[in-house]
Each structure stands twice: as C-alpha cells, then as structure tokens.
Amino acid sequence: MQSTMMRVPLSTNALLERAGRYFATREVVSRRPDKSLHRTTYGDIRRRARQLAKALVERAGIRPGDAVATLQWNHAAHLECYFGIPAAGAVLHTVNLRLSPEDVAYVVADAGDRLIIVDDVMLPLWERVVPLLEVVPRVVVHAFSGQPVPAGYEDYETFIAGNAEDYVYPAQDENDAVAMCHTSGTTGRPKGVVYSHRSMVLHALASCASDLFGTSASDNVLVITPMFHANAWAMPYSATMVGAKMVFPGPHMAGPDLLDLMEGERISLTLGVPTICNMILQVLQAGPARTFAGPIRMLVGGAAAPVSLIRGLDGFGIHIRHAWGMTETSPLGSVSYTRPEDAVLDAEEQAKVRALQGTASPMVEMRIIDEAGAECPWDGTTSGELQVRGPWITGGYHNLPPDPEKISADGWLRTGDVATIDPIGRMRIADRTKDLIKSGGEWISSVELENAVMGHPAIAEAAVVAIAHPKWDERPLVVAVRKPGCDVTGDDIRQYLAPHFARWQLPDDYAFIDAIPRSSTGKFLKHELRRQFADMISRTP
C-alpha cells in the first residue's frame, strides 16, 4: 500500500510567507548602536527578505547553493538575511564577529562566500580580514549605526531596493543547504556545519512544543544569544513561524540594557548563556526593582547553570529552562523540564532537576558510550561519551573527510562531552570536554593556545586549563615550563600571542612550574593541573 499524502518539501520560505500573511503587523524591534529602538513588522520583514532574495539573484548573480555571509549583530536586517538568503536558493553563512581576522578569513574561504553583508560598525574587523583573503566576496554594507555607508561601499538599502512581490522562490529540495555555522571548536580550525531546509523546519516545529521552548504567538522574545552562534537556538526561524514578537539587543549586552528591554518590551521568553543570566541576576539584586509584564521563561544553554542561579532568578520572576545543544545539533538537543512526578519535590529539589541538561527532544536520540565502545547503562551515575543522532544533527563537516573521531562508525555524532543519563532519560554533562575553556559562552581551545605558547623560544612546555572568573565563568590559565636559563614572563607570552588570537581569547593568567605532570603514555595530566590551581581566580578585567 502506498501513502496518498502530498509530497510537499519542507522549506524556510514557508515560514517567511506564514509570518508575512498571518502576522504582518506583529513587531520586530532592534536596538541600534546609539541605543535607539528600530521598529518594524513581519509584513516588512517578508517584503524586504524577498527584495534581498531578488537582488541576490538578479543583481549579484547568486546561484542555488552559493554561500552568502553575514557579519552582523542581532537585529531586524539580520533576520531578513536569515530568510532572504535561503529565499534566493543560497546558503546563509553567519560569521562569528568575535573571531580573529585570521579565523574570519579562514571561514569565509572555507565556505567560499560569494557575497557578505556587513554591519557598518563591523567594518574595522572586516577591513583587517580583506588582506588575508585570496578571493574577496562582494561586500554589501548595512548602515546599522544610522550613519551613511562609508564611501566605496555598496549600501544594503540600495542593493535590496525595488519591488519583489513578483519574486518566485527557486524550486528546492528539502535537503538543500539553507545555512552554515562554523564551530569554534576543540582542536585546529573552525569546522563548517551545513543545515538543510528540512533540518531547520523540523527543528523549528519541535522547539515550539510546550515542553521545549513553547514559543507562541503570544510571546515577546528577547534574542540575546548571538545570531552568529548556532543560529541563536534557531529562534529567528521558530519565532517567525509562530508570529512571536522578536526583540534584538544589537550590540548592547550589558545587564541594565537587557533588563530595560525586558521591562519595556514586555518580554516573556528570552535565551542566553549562564554568564548573561548571572549578570542579569547581579543587576537585579543590586536594584532598583524591575516590573515585568509577567513571568519570563529564560532558555539557558552553552554551559551549566548552577542551582543557585536558577533559584536566584526564580525570585525575580525569571524562570530558567535549561537546554543542551551545540552548533552540530542545530542546536536543540535536550531541555530540562519538571514532570508530574516532580511535583512532590520542594523548590530546591525541583531546581536540581531543572539544572540537568534534560530530556532529549523528540527526534533526537542520545546514548553514552564507554571507552571500550559499549553503551553505558542509564543509571544516573555511569558516565560515558555523549553521542547523538537525529534529522537535525550533523553527520559530518563541510569540506572535511569523514572522521571516526567525530562521527561513529554507525553514524552517531560524538559530542566530546562526558555525560550520565538517569533511568528516566535525563542527561547531565558530567565533565566538560577536557580541552576547552568556556569564556562568556564562547569556546576557547586550550590546544591552540598551548601550541602557540610552546612556539615561544623561551618555553619548554605548556598546558592551558580553565580557571574560574566571576563574570566570564572560565578563563584560560597558561601553565608553562621555562627553558633553563630563560626568565620569560606572562606579559612576554601575552605579547607573543596577541597577533594570533582575538582579544577575548588571550590569556591574562600565567603560572610557571618545573614540569607538567604527565601520564604513563606521556600525555599531560590536565586534571592534575586543574586540581593544583582549583582555587585560582582569573584576573581578566
């Protein structure tokens, strides 16, 4: 027997059309660099995204499958790119504006970007990138600051000008690429993950379920997570799909600025890393009192939110919902939510449940694998490498050959995280992936730093581990062994590293010891170093 169902491909174009027809007057609000608020609507977003698509095809000769990059803050024009670039049949490549010029140049070349849309305020970074590129994409500049676009640059408004109501979306398969993010990952260069129309729409549908993000037409959503970071939890797609009001903070990420938006725009849902939550909690605790329109759900991912943070924000009407995911998982992997059987627990115990990384989303499978390759029991204590599988999980990386260190022989993504899963399927990340430091929600690779430090002529060997920081959660500590007779200082090393790393990646903390402890097989014993420096607090300002 054959199914009689229509074969309609999933497409982000359908989400844009839905918002434009059903939620045409619903607001999209963006904070500009001068802190003023720009207000538009889904009706206009649809209209302008179609204009962008038409311009890409007709003015820039963009062809299906071409990569088109953005180097932008969170704002309405970036949302237009989220839809307008795929609407041209092209691939939205969101470039992380916190990368070093070298890394930006690398990812632009890796994606083969044919055009890039740059916020005017990001031109200083972009102009350091250009000399590093063999092939420079066409540049279109968005006047985010409100100032005229600098001479010599093509203005985004001019580029998209015209009427596109006659624009016809190109024929498209649902497995066609729609967007690309680069991981700021573990070892070596950033790696490209390429999403499809299918994966993005499935992800949007799943994320709106009540137990997950529960995004609704009645929500006012403050998108704090950067849109260049794992699609901002793909909220730009799902909130548009359901017609939620979206509010973008632009470059203003300070606690009081975010709280002003939460009050003024009657926010009911927001998302960010624990660093942001912590900052918000500290501002709230310092006062003055804030008046929210109602309870606020706050999706938190990227690092563990401690119970004290969850409880603290509860007291101010901001309720953390813990999620786990990564660039490779679109990023929704799991969400922690209380179940009916948790009703008997007191608030503190419930917060412990909420602090878990939670239950896998529908369509996402999880397992934990021990070092021998066997599946670990779901007993809440046995830990193993977390592996995941599903229609919005990557099965490889752009331009890279299959790697059994990344994708298992039977097709599961090896996350590198070490986790436990309890008998009812609630996952907890037990150990941070050992070689990474998470600073303000962004990964810093200790291996890259180590390799660079060890390139210094006066250094014998070096290891980099995470130490605590009150604002950024973690910062890198360089533990180095001087070569005999050398008296190199931390400042010397910092200066030596500076040209090769973004500012926020540069370590401010250095320790010198006689020898790095090693395992029998000669590997650094980083857990030994972590134990040794456990009480150290980073002095990063």
Next chain:
Amino acid sequence: MQSTMMRVPLSTNALLERAGRYFATREVVSRRPDKSLHRTTYGDIRRRARQLAKALVERAGIRPGDAVATLQWNHAAHLECYFGIPAAGAVLHTVNLRLSPEDVAYVVADAGDRLIIVDDVMLPLWERVVPLLEVVPRVVVHAFSGQPVPAGYEDYETFIAGNAEDYVYPAQDENDAVAMCHTSGTTGRPKGVVYSHRSMVLHALASCASDLFGTSASDNVLVITPMFHANAWAMPYSATMVGAKMVFPGPHMAGPDLLDLMEGERISLTLGVPTICNMILQVLQAGPARTFAGPIRMLVGGAAAPVSLIRGLDGFGIHIRHAWGMTETSPLGSVSYTRPEDAVLDAEEQAKVRALQGTASPMVEMRIIDEAGAECPWDGTTSGELQVRGPWITGGYHNLPPDPEKISADGWLRTGDVATIDPIGRMRIADRTKDLIKSGGEWISSVELENAVMGHPAIAEAAVVAIAHPKWDERPLVVAVRKPGCDVTGDDIRQYLAPHFARWQLPDDYAFIDAIPRSSTGKFLKHELRRQFADMISRTP
C-alpha cells in the same frame, strides 16, 4: 554547497521508543465495558506493541505495506495497535465501528486487510460483515469485556505472547504508509486516505506547539474522539511522543461518565465534537458541581462550536480551543487561538474569535477559490471553496484514479467546504458542504440516502437535507414526492431503507411535497428546501 545533516527518516517507531524509555512509568488508563478502569504504562505499551509487531511478522506472515485492521473502541490495546502495526512495517487500518456491515465489508476489501483485531464486544457487528466478504482476513480477538474470548477465535493475548526485546524494526522509508482511514464522505463509497510515517510525525510535532494543542508531559489527556475517526486528531501519536498520560473512555460516552474521568483522572486536555461538549455542558449545568484538578483545554472540531457553548463551558473551567480538519488532513488543518491584539476584547468578543475555525497550522497552506477558479481576497467576507496543501494533506485516495473534483490541477485538496478568511488569516467555515448531514459528529451522506429512497417503487423523487436536533446537531430529513396514486408513508420508507444503512444513519423525519424545487440546470435546489424546513426539529429519540 551540500547539507551535512544526517539523513534520519521520520518514523512512528521513534515515538514509541521515546515513550518507552523516557516515560516508562507514565499511565495509560482505559475504561472497560463494565466501567472498571484498566491501568497500564508507556513501558508496557512499548513492550506489548513490539510483541504485536513480532507476532504479525512471525506468526501471521505480515509483510511491509500489508494492511492490518482494527475494529475497536478507544483503549490501551488499540494504542498498542497504533504503534505495533506500523512497527511490523504494516499499515494500521482503523475501521469505523459505526458503519453498516456493508460499509465495513467495503472498506475491509478496499484496504485488502490481511488481519483484523476486533474487540470481543464488536464481534456481533463483525459476524454480520464476514458473509459479505470474498476474502476474510485472519481475525484476532481482544477480550475487552474481560470475558474469555469466544470459542473458535484467536485470542489477542495468546497471539502477542512472548518476548520481543530482540525485535528489530524493519528498514523503512519515511514516505512508507503507516495508517489508513476511510472517509464517511460525500457521495458514494467511503474513500481511503493513507498516511505516511513522515506525515504522522510532522503532524505530531506541529500539534504539540503551544498555540495548537500544546500537548505536554504534564498533561492528562482524555481521548473522547474515536480512534477510528481521523486518528483521534492523531493524539495517540503526539501524546505518546511527549509522554502525556492518556485516558480512554472505552464505550462509555455519556456525559456523567466522561465527567467522572475528567475529575478522577485529573484531566487537563480533552478533545471531541460539539455534540459531546454540549452534552457535558448540560450535565454540568444540571449539577452536582464537579471539582477539576485545574483548567481543562478542550479541542473541538468536526462541526462549529457556537459562542454560547464556548462561554458556557468557560464558566465551568473547560476552555474550548476550536480546530478544523478532516480525515484528508490527518486531521490538523487550523486552530483558533487568541492573539495579543485580542487582549483588548471582552470575553464575549474573544469567544467569537475562538469560535472561528482559526489559523492554518505551520506547514499547512490555505486558500479560497471562487466558482471561476480565482483566488478570493482575505477580507473576512468573500467566501469560496476552501483548498489546502501541506505535507500531511492527502493528494489523492487509495485505489481511486486522480479526480479534479477532489484535487485541483495545481495540487491542492478541494475540501468542499465554503469558507472566508480574514485579513490576518483566520478562517471561518461559512457554509457546510451542501450534501452532508453531520449527526453526532459523524457524516451522513444525503446523496446516498436520496439514491436509496428514490429506489422505492412508490417514490417519484426525493431530496435529503439536514434539520436541527438538540442532541445530535443535525439529522436527515427526507423530502419526497409520491408517485401519482401512491400513499407510501415515512414509516414505509424507513423500513425499506433499514437493511442498507446503519441504525444511526436511518432518517426518522419525512415530509411529502408536490415537487422538489430545481435549478435551471435541473439540480435540486437544496437551499430552497432548507429554507422551507428551517424551523423543523428532528424527532429522533
């Protein structure tokens, strides 16, 4: 650029595994014929559904794509069939137990059912079907009554006995057929709609969104809508996916019985036709007072729920959420929900919004088409034929050639409903499809009745239209013209029809006139008849 996403097919098997692993202890409650409550869990549902799958493959030789039927009330064993039959690679064919033996025989033959699982209490119907079948499927009997299975029949428990933890799901494409329902449609014979794994999973994902059904792990769901009727809004799939407790009323559909379950099982979500809502409201109004655990969301579809009903139930803490759909649409087409801009309206005006058929679900497109084939404006007043399109909408019927009366040339389902759509996309069914009578949520085809009545030797011509009934909403009125010299009565006609229709389809109301009004092209002017008999109330008991 190619997407790097995994190619993981959508499958109902994944929903079953999810519930079995994550919600193993969550309850599934069924009311038996003797009104006692049977309690099981998703852990057991998973275990037994796999046993059923293994038995179908190994004991009954069922092959991928074979149809396996159910003739069952709503209960846990039927839920096992919802998952176990697809888990065998077979197609779940839910047979409407309110059909006449002739129609049951027709749909069983049309599907080519190779095996049928029958509730023991439905054997009297089934035994009237068997003589009408050329090929009789293997029969397995579920002892729903609690009595031993009658001699000569294969017992469901014996059939599924054994351990199936080693059972491996057959390889499957997401477009493979998973389930089949027959419409009890407009003209002629019931028509088969065949769902796919893909359509069913997409439908489940979409329906759990907050603005639609919002089904959650915290919900206790009373499934009143029959599981043989458009998959009971596919709630058996979506509630299982999220681990909601499910409660099945079995054959006990009286208001007090349903309210007992709503109280005792702490129901938070339920679904049914307006007839059921009306009945519940009347019982509540008559008292005694009921104490619910909290507010109850009630999904209503199948016919229009009047504002008075919505407001009446609001007063008792039962909040209607109006949906529109049909067997052909899986069935979720649209849901009416208030939006932020409706907050300024008073409760009465909000109820009017809630009484609309609402906003199309994500992934479902709607349009209204005038008689000339042009698209009507979305102005809330211009009406046209409602046409829909999407990945869980049928593009044809099983065993039937393409029909431009059913599917438009450009691939949209022609619903036969006449609707308006307002400027923000809210749809309202303006005119019931002209040739149907909706009695207690079930369609009765006026054309079939007319054809039968006109077969009576004393009848010249006849038309059948709907008239009002306080409980069943609508009942058929036969308007007939006697042949000259004949004095046939309504009772005579009823007796003449009885062998050919189910009891509930038989008209109790008859009127005799001199001539049926006709249009210039010779068609019956039914709207003229409806006007003429507008005040008539059916005397069906």
